[in-house]
Amino acid sequence: MDVIVVENLVKKYKDVLAVNGVSFTVRKGEIFALLGPNGAGKTTTIHIIATLLKPTSGRVIVEGYDAVKEPGKVRRLIGIVFQEPSLDQQLTAYDNMYIHGRLYGYSGNELRKRILELLEFVDLKEYAFKQVKHFSGGMKRRLEIARGLLTNPDILILDEPTIGLDPQSRARVWEYVRKLKNDLGMTILMTTHYLDEADELADRIAIMDHGRIIAMGTSLELKNMLGSDVIYLKLSKQAPESLCREFNGVKDCRLLEDGLIELVVENANKVLPEVMKLVMEKGYEIREVSYRKPSLNEVFLHLTGRELRDSLEASSPPRGRWHR
Amino acid sequence: MRRVNLSPLIAMVYRQVKRWFSARSRLVSTVLNPLVWIIFLGLGWGSVFSASGFKGALPGIPTPPGLSISDLVQKYFNTIFGGVDYLTFMVSGMASMTVFLASFIGGISVIWDKQFGYLKETLVAPASRKLVIAGRILGDAIVTTVQGLIVILLGFIIASGLRIAGVGIALIYLFLLAITFSSLGVVIALKLSSVEGFQMIVNLLTMPLMFMSGVFYPFTTMPSWMQVIALYNPLSYAVHAVRYWLTGADVGLSPMTPLNDLLVLAAGATILLLTAGFAFEKTSIEE
Incomplete structure (x- = not known):
């Protein structure tokens, strides 16, 4: 079932097209990631879904409700963690949660109980009555995640959930996100510019650039778009050139030193058993097998002509590997 | 969990009150600022008059x-x-001035919320925007009225002519005054994005409004053009009424009676509160 349907979304600021005809759907219980560099239109897209911005054209339907026509209904269904902190720093963690619950119409003992439960879930229970201004970046982010979950939303929206966090805090946030999906079956829509994050967490990824979605699919599907996995076989002895001609469905074959053979193939998963069988039939002993799938970075590079890492540095002009 | 209708309003009242308590320096400046006026202006001019x-x-x-x-x-x-000494005259106006300044400048927290991202948190909630902003204004009004009360209590130590019986009624006027100027502050703050811009506008308005409100000198001896402006200044009505209830001195321009003061302040509070409600409903995160 599709819980979020985005159709031909366009958002224009004066003469800048921040979002330019974006369409995608998010299925129930999946983690869907919008991956792309800063300024790709990810946050704008998410703000429109969360009813904070009105689209110039196009529609967003959340569980059957139009985000423009019935924003109140949509707001009830979603919890959101913004990219920049949106906590009241002067108040305690508990009070931030309490006010949030109150804003959504909850009160009483059950609200109190749920706040403490969620603070425990994000390992902040002992800091419940400390002012947020003393919290570290990771603690603030965890508190915001707990707050986003307070009203039991069907859909959790995370905008760059680990931006600016140290590796430990990052790993922790990832752990919570996985738990939410696996234990509670929550639908999660997230944005990120970290390739590893999208790769690790997302069931499906939409790559965004310049306000458009340029590719969409599972991490594996995206990588397979490039269609060139690289297989390395290390044989017991140096093979002759003629061995290369024996393989079927191999794009490229090279003999390297020390009995190493490099094979560029469409799909290593499918070709590998056959390749190994053939080599063994020819009387070679296989010492080592490895293969490398192209990473999302290579996918991004392939689609845009530049690396995602490079486009993060806004000050330097995008440099493609091609020009180096 | 139970659904409560006024819950968003309570949420924001709770927030504003809690914030006030968490900022102890603000508590001190609340008391210190009017105290400076009372001591140097009140005692200084008191012996002249x-x-x-x-x-x-x-x-x-x-x-x-x-x-x-x-x-x-x-x-x-x-x-x-109006039959009282100058110190009593001035101290009885000081509560209104404190409430006026504190509630008006309180709108600045809306701009902080924009900058610290908290405004988004309130905008994305499924609560009625009017209730949310009303709660915020109400919370600020409660806090500033308490500040006014503190100044009145200080006044009892310093000035001799204050009556304890009038304090309760005076607080009603102060509360309406607080709603009026909190709302105005919020309306201005919603339109602006910088703290400096807000402070500039508020400073530009507070000084003239303060001096043309009858806090420091009576309306009757003002030049006539100043009297005209004072008539359109909501603060004048609070100053007149609070002074009337605290000291019995009835020094005002002709339309100022305790009942008229109440009507004017109630009308001002209602109109500006509604304006703030509409302004907040139109607010989005677009610049």
Whole structure:
């Protein structure tokens, strides 16, 4: 079932097209990631879904409700963690949660109980009555995640959930996100510019650039778009050139030193058993097998002509590997 | 969990009150600022507007029979200040001024919320926007009225002519005044994005409004153009009424009576509160 349907979304600021005809759907219980560099239109897209911005054209339907026509209904269904902190720093963690619950119409003992439960879930229970201004970046982010979950939303929206966090805090946030999906079956829509994050967490990824979605699919599907996995076989002895001609469905074959053979193939998963069988039939002993799938970075590079890492540095002009 | 209708309003009242308590420095400045005015202006001018220390005769002016000059001068001052001494006159206006300044500048927290991202948190909630902003204004009004009360209590220590019986009624006027200027502050803050811009506008408005409100000198001796402006200044009505209930001094322009003051402040509070509600409903995160 599709819980979020985005159709031909366009958002224009004066003469800048921040979002330019974006369409995608998010299925129930999946983690869907919008991956792309800063300024790709990810946050704008998410703000429109969360009813904070009105689209110039196009529609967003959340569980059957139009985000423009019935924003109140949509707001009830979603919890959101913004990219920049949106906590009241002067108040305690508990009070931030309490006010949030109150804003959504909850009160009483059950609200109190749920706040403490969620603070425990994000390992902040002992800091419940400390002012947020003393919290570290990771603690603030965890508190915001707990707050986003307070009203039991069907859909959790995370905008760059680990931006600016140290590796430990990052790993922790990832752990919570996985738990939410696996234990509670929550639908999660997230944005990120970290390739590893999208790769690790997302069931499906939409790559965004310049306000458009340029590719969409599972991490594996995206990588397979490039269609060139690289297989390395290390044989017991140096093979002759003629061995290369024996393989079927191999794009490229090279003999390297020390009995190493490099094979560029469409799909290593499918070709590998056959390749190994053939080599063994020819009387070679296989010492080592490895293969490398192209990473999302290579996918991004392939689609845009530049690396995602490079486009993060806004000050330097995008440099493609091609020009180096 | 139970659904409560007024819950968003309570949420925001809770927030504003909690924030006030968490910022102890603000508590101190609340008391300190009016205290400076009272001590230096009140005590300073207080002895100028007092003839009690005056014993001798004025050169070239014959003393009227049966009256001392000091009695005469004192009578004149008492008439001007509505039958009370200057210190009492000024202290009774100081509560209104404190509430006015604190509630007006309170709108700045809306801009902080924009900058610290908290505004988004309130905008994305499925609560009625009008209730959310009303809660915020109500919370600020409660806090600033308490500040006004603190100044009144300080006044009892410093000035002699205050009546304890009038305090309760005076607080009603102060509360309406607080709603009026909190709302105005919020309306201005919603339109702006920088703290500096807000402070500039508020500073530009507070000084003239303060001096044309009857806090420091009576309306009756103002130049007529100033009286006209004072008539359109909501603060004037609070100053007049609070002074009336605290000291019995009835020094105002002709339309100012305790009942009219209440009506004017109630109307001002209602209109500006609604304006703030509509302004907040139109607010989005677009610049």
